[in-house]
Amino acid sequence: MKKVLLPLLALLIVCSCKEEPKGKAPEKVIIHNKIITTTAKARIDSVLNAFVQSGNIAGASALIFENGEEVYYNAFGYADIALEKPMQRNTIVQIYSMTKPITGTALMTLFEQGKFKLDDPLSKYIPEFENMTVYAGVDENGKMKTEPLKREISIRDLTRHTAGFPNRDDIPGLSKLFRKADAMNRENTLTQMAEKMAKVPLWFQPGAQWEYGPSVDVQALLVERISGIPYDEYVQQHVLSPLSMDETRYFIPKKDRDRFSKLYIRKGEGELVKDTTTYSNYTAHWPLTRGGSGLTSTLDDYMRFAQMLVHQGSLDSVQVLQPETVKLMATNHLPDSVTKRSWLPSKGQVGFGIDFAVRVAPPKTPNENNGVVGEFYWDGAASTLFWVDPVNQLTAVLFVQLFPYDQIGLHKQFRDAVYGPYPF
Incomplete structure (x- = not known):
């Protein structure tokens, strides 16, 4: 008999070996193949390190959880090139539009x-x-x-x-x-x-x-x-504080500014120039607390937000949203009649839910971003990225500080490193 090879994301059905009461079918346990293997970790390390070594990004850090457990963390390069300050786990970055899903959560x-x-x-x-x-x-x-x-x-x-x-x-x-x-x-x-x-x-x-x-x-x-509450106070009371996201803020106090990453503008291949215009956005209290951008965060802080979402609205016994609300947010709300979609199709086979892009079909070609149907995610102008993969109970956060937004294919290669070669 020929052996049948299962695809990478196939499900393994295992029957329970314990004796079952008469008339009751054996329980079935569905086990997903592990995504972040030793091989995947090596791929991710290689990709992130190569981008730093090329001089196209100053530094990068990534954190991945699978089935509620940390399965990957590493950091490469610098948060500040001039001071040779390394990119670290507690480095504070500008997340720009990754503020949006937090605002959507507050609204919901x-x-x-x-x-x-x-x-x-x-x-x-x-x-x-x-x-x-x-x-x-x-x-x-x-x-x-x-x-x-x-x-x-x-x-x-x-x-x-x-x-x-x-x-x-x-x-x-x-x-x-x-x-x-x-x-x-x-x-x-x-x-x-x-x-x-x-x-x-x-x-x-x-x-x-x-x-x-x-x-x-x-x-x-x-x-x-x-x-009836100022927005910054409401989001603090109802999202950030309940999730213990203590370092996700509009304002960075002086004591923490030594951990605040510089942002770099890529002028050409391997050529980075330090940004000099955005720093003061976060070192003074400004009247405008934007919902679409303006927060800073750390890897672990933002991962707590992602973990709340993959656990259907709760984390550490704290319920921020109900499961049906998370499902509503992660459902495509764009009807077929909306045919003009600007650059959204460049994100892959996606629609849009409530402040998230939502993957509605697998990649059609190797050139598209890897991802699993049901995934929801967003990114930021400084080339940061996060996603929630409910199918594999996987959440990923990638931090860099790079302008213009990812013109070097970083997100594509990072996703390929996580999931493996197409078709995965």
């Missing part, structure tokens, strides 16, 4: 309390957005044209990036107007941000297309309005 705690419905109009809670208009191009004289809303922005639009807020520099007339509004000035409060945003027409009709933008910053104000 209010959803669980019945404070709002996803299809409620945004203006019900933030009336500043009640009388919006929609961009309709420019006339022959270059004057911007607008049209009425077909429907109002919903909260669901905010959570899946279909609200219509402009977020590009090349929209004739509209981009200039949005820049002039200066809504994201860190001296603004969240309310002032919304007032300024509301004076600018939407780029497209709500629900018409997917376009990344300031929707999650508006979610922060939504949390503030519904709860």
Whole structure:
């Protein structure tokens, strides 16, 4: 008889050997093949070290849990090249858009309390957005044209990036107007941000297309309005403190700044220049506590957030969200009618849930990002990355501090190292 080789992620069905009561079928135990093997660890080490040695990143660190246990940690290179300060486990980094899933989690705690419905109009809670208009191009004289809303922005639009807020520099007339509004000035409060945003027409009709933008910053104000508590206080009380994420903050106190990584801008192959503009974002208290970016964190802190998600909303006997809420967040909310999806398809076979990309199909080619159907994840502008793989009970956090966002294929190679060669 020929032997049959099982694929890497196949399930092994094992029947219990103990005697069972009459009439009862033997119990079946489903065992997943281990993902992070000795070979996988060697692959990950090789990939991260090679990027550092190439001079295309200053430093990198990664932490992976599988089945609730730490299975991989390592760090390479520097958090500060000039001082030869090594990248370490407790290095603090700028996570940029990895702030977004934390904001979404804070918002969904209010959803669980019945404070709002996803299809409620945004203006019900933030009336500043009640009388919006929609961009309709420019006339022959270059004057911007607008049209009425077909429907109002919903909260669901905010959570899946279909609200219509402009977020590009090349929209004739509209981009200039949005820049002039200066809504994201860190001296603004969240309310002032919304007032300024509301004076600018939407780029497209709500629900018409997917376009990344300031929707999650508006979610922060939504949390503030519904709860009656300043956003930074609410997220601290309901997400960060319950999860003991003590080093995930908008402000880094002086005593911890020696652990704050520098951020580097890649100018070319092996050429890095230290960023000099973002440091003060985190060393002073600013009025604008953005929901879409602005937090700093450490590997272990962010892993606690990821572990809460893979354990369906709870960690260490603390329930942050209910399992059905996590499932809702990790479900694709983009209908087929949303065909314009900007750069989202570059992430692979994904849709978008509530502040997460959601993998809906396996990779079609070796050039696509590796991942398992059901995975949900996001990344940050400084090339950080995390994902939650419920199928394999695996969570991964990758920290680097690199601008522009991953132009070197780091995320692709890191995923390949974790899961193995395609098809995995």
